[in-house]
Amino acid sequence: MKLLVIGLGQCGGRIADRFARLNHRGHAQRGINVLADAIAVNTDVTDLSGLRTIKPDYKHRILVGGQRTNGHGVGKVSELGAEIAKENTDKIIDAIRVTERFYETDAFLLIAGAAGGTGSGSIAVVTQHLKERYIGKPVYNVIVLPFRQEETTETRAVFNTAMCLKSTYLVADAVFLIDNQRYVKKDSAADRNLSTVNARVVEPFYNLLCAGEETNQKYVGARTLDAGDIIQTLAGWTVIGEGRSQIPRRMPLCMPKRDFRYKMNETSKAAHAMDQALGELSLTCDPKDAGRALYLVTAPPKEMSMEVIKELGDNLKLMAPDALIRSGDYPRQKGSLDVAVVLSELRTVRKITNYFTKAIDLISVMKSKRGLGYETRQLEETFNDIPMLL
Ligand SMILES: Nc1nc2c(ncn2[C@@H]2O[C@H](COP(=O)(O)OP(=O)(O)OP(=O)(O)O)[C@@H](O)[C@H]2O)c(=O)[nH]1
Numbered sequence: 001m002k003l004l005v006i007g008l009g010q011c012g013g014r015i016a017d018r019f020a021r022l023n024h025r026g027h028a029q030r031g032i033n034v035l036a037d038a039i040a041v042n043t044d045v046t047d048l049s050g051l052r053t054i055k056p057d058y059k060h061r062i063l064v065g066g067q068r069t070n071g072h073g074v075g076k077v078s079e080l081g082a083e084i085a086k087e088n089t090d091k092i093i094d095a096i097r098v099t100e101r102f103y104e105t106d107a108f109l110l111i112a113g114a115a116g117g118t119g120s121g122s123i124a125v126v127t128q129h130l131k132e133r134y135i136g137k138p139v140y141n142v143i144v145l146p147f148r149q150e151e152t153t154e155t156r157a158v159f160n161t162a163m164c165l166k167s168t169y170l171v172a173d174a175v176f177l178i179d180n181q182r183y184v185k186k187d188s189a190a191d192r193n194l195s196t197v198n199a200r201v202v203e204p205f206y207n208l209l210c211a212g213e214e215t216n217q218k219y220v221g222a223r224t225l226d227a228g229d230i231i232q233t234l235a236g237w238t239v240i241g242e243g244r245s246q247i248p249r250r251m252p253l254c255m256p257k258r259d260f261r262y263k264m265n266e267t268s269k270a271a272h273a274m275d276q277a278l279g280e281l282s283l284t285c286d287p288k289d290a291g292r293a294l295y296l297v298t299a300p301p302k303e304m305s306m307e308v309i310k311e312l313g314d315n316l317k318l319m320a321p322d323a324l325i326r327s328g329d330y331p332r333q334k335g336s337l338d339v340a341v342v343l344s345e346l347r348t349v350r351k352i353t354n355y356f357t358k359a360i361d362l363i364s365v366m367k368s369k370r371g372l373g374y375e376t377r378q379l380e381e382t383f384n385d386i387p388m389l390l
């Protein structure tokens with residue numbers, strides 16, 4: 001699957017930059033391009049200068065609202081971010097039009113941090129514009145949720161996040177949710193090292209995007225997961241994760257391949273990788289709430305019998321009984337068995353309902369009449385009360 005990636009604001013730009021690096025890796029390791037191109041849009045000159053891989057010309061690093069902000073960002077005012085995006089959609093479309101491989105693009109992937117101003121305010125506006133202009137081409141969003149500490153110290157962070165989530169949900173074909181706080185908990189060394197967080201955010205996309213782009217027959221799976229399967233799976237609130245089992249270089253000599261222990265070993269490695277993928281989802285959620293799901297197993301061909309794939313499918317069905325599940329195998333790498341999992345069309349996500357509830361409380365505090373019993377409200381009810389950025 002080939003994506004045209006557009007990063008908005010600092011967070012979005014940096015993650016788009018990581019996607020550009022992923023593309024270089026695909027090209028170098030596998031001779032595959034997974035991106036049609038990568039573009040960064042920002043109101044801040046310094047942020048644009050700090051990128052490493054996205055091409056440095058003005059069609060790839062697009063400065064918007066320079067006159068309004070003097071090139072220093074919108075200072076977390078996402079309404080201003082939205083306004084500037086509306087005024088500059090032509091500039092962004094012009095850049096997309098000259099993209100060399102635009103005709104190969106399967107979908108757009110727009111990325112932004114929800115708590116900031118530029119990315120948070122502009123992502124829904126640009127998404128809506130792309131949807132209207134390129135009818136039939138899916139537009140997906142990646143929304144990065146703030147660290148807990150930001151939520152507790154900056155009221156604006158919660159408010160921006162709620163407005164961004166609502167607006168993006170209304171216009172995008174699917175919204176990948178990335179919880180910054182998850183990555184802190186998982187690995188204390190990553191702590192607030194954003195570069196490490198970003199690398200981990202994009203990693204689960206690597207095999208998923210490569211699998212359908214393979215042209216070498218040797219690496220085409222029995223059941224290829226291609227762009228069509230991914231597009232059919234993605235809808236609404238979505239999370240992604242990846243797990244890995246190391247494969248020892250040599251099997252114990254005493255264990256013949258037909259031995260039952262060998263078989264057990266084979267399936268347990270795959271099951272372990274899937275458990276890890278579900279445990280490391282980009283946002284904590286209950287798989288039972290998923291309406292659609294997919295998994296991709298990437299491993300050396302001999303590690304991937306149809307039995308293993310089927311068993312993983314059964315496992316996932318138990319975890320996500322209401323999900324329509326798609327799957328694929330990708331006989332590619334050496335030394336490990338990786339399982340990437342996407343859960344999509346999530347009916348409810350507690351963390352999002354919490355943002356909406358908190359934002360409504362903030363609004364009512366601002367109007368100095370406290371709301372009654374918001375804690376017990378459901379996602380749909382809270383959703384209606386959040387202002388939009390469109
Ligand atoms: N994962 C990750 N999160 C980031 C990164 N940079 C910023 N963030 C998060 O994104 C939010 C802030 O958004 P930014 O992207 O910095 O804001 P902006 O869109 O540039 O908007 P303004 O600076 O207000 O004009 C905060 O929650 C940060 O924790 C990054 O490189 N990686």
Ligand SMILES: [Mg+2]
Nearest residue numbers: 010044047073
């Ligand atoms: Mg900024």
